[in-house]
Amino acid sequence: MRVYAPLLFLAIGAALAWMYFFLDRPHLATYPEPSTRIPHVYNGTSSIASIDLLVVYFVPKDMASVTQDEWRPAVKKAVDNLVAFHTVEFAKRSTIAPYIYETPIIGEDSSDTYDTNDTNKGNPAALRSIGDELTERLERGDLQSLRSHFKEMPDIYVVYEGVGSSGSPGGASLINRKFLTDPQYASYGTSYFVHEFYHTIGVPDGYNDLDQSLTSDIMGLGRRTPLEINFLSDDTLQKLGI
Numbered sequence: 528m529r530v531y532a533p534l535l536f537l538a539i540g541a542a543l544a545w546m547y548f549f550l551d552r553p554h555l556a557t558y559p560e561p562s563t564r565i566p567h568v569y570n571g572t573s574s575i576a577s578i579d580l581l582v583v584y585f586v587p588k589d590m591a592s593v594t595q596d597e598w599r600p601a602v603k604k605a606v607d608n609l610v611a612f613h614t615v616e617f618a619k620r621s622t623i624a625p626y627i628y629e630t631p632i633i634g635e636d637s638s639d640t641y642d643t644n645d646t647n648k649g650n651p652a653a654l655r656s657i658g659d660e661l662t663e664r665l666e667r668g669d670l671q672s673l674r675s676h677f678k679e680m681p682d683i684y685v686v687y688e689g690v691g692s693s694g695s696p697g698g699a700s701l702i703n704r705k706f707l708t709d710p711q712y713a714s715y716g717t718s719y720f721v722h723e724f725y726h727t728i729g730v731p732d733g734y735n736d737l738d739q740s741l742t743s744d745i746m747g748l749g750r751r752t753p754l755e756i757n758f759l760s761d762d763t764l765q766k767l768g769i
């Protein structure tokens with residue numbers, strides 16, 4: 528038997544060599560590595576691999592005297608929760624770099640001016656006027672030193688001493704301070720906070736004008752449930768390049 532062993536190996540080797548040279552070489556299909564895809568704004572192209580987020584506490588000038596310090600730990604906790612939620616949902620492929628400005632920013636105008644007569648649908652009018660004022664003050668006014676912390680203009684999250692909860696694809700969002708501090712909002716206030724942030728990267732609402740939820744994730748029904756059991760739908764993540 529032992530004498531046949533070299534012959535056997537020779538035969539196998541010859542067969543392999545024949546297959547290698549005369550049969551078609553295997554062609555492995557190539558797919559892009561999932562990890563090389565860059566996450567982007569919703570249905571868009573701008574990268575969201577790293578998101579600079581400036582978080583400010585904004586107080587209309589008529590409210591300056593009633594301001595207390597309870598916002599600071601509440602905002603820090605909400606931001607920590609947002610960063611943790613985002614990191615998990617995006618499997619670390621998109622991260623948020625937050626910067627919380629510790630000094631309240633007093634508005635140039637009073638509540639009446641920011642809120643207009645219509646504060647429905649989350650008070651988007653306040654978000655627009657406060658966003659415009661902050662951009663101007665950061666670029667050319669008294670907040671230029673704050674602006675210099677960032678290479679590019681960051682997304683801005685306004686914790687507002689006034690009514691509302693709103694987010695815009697232009698990179699700004701706003702939430703009533705009370706959602707983060709008042710016990711009546713304890714179970715879902717942070718989910719509202721995170722929900723509004725996702726509007727800044729273009730994610731649309733998951734509910735309609737009649738307040739009927741169309742999705743079960745944080746953009747729809749989930750916005751009124753605790754963050755711990757919340758998520759972004761697979762469809763939404765896909766449209767964000769995940």
Ligand SMILES: [Zn+2]
Pocket residue numbers: 694722723726731732
């Ligand atoms: Zn919304």
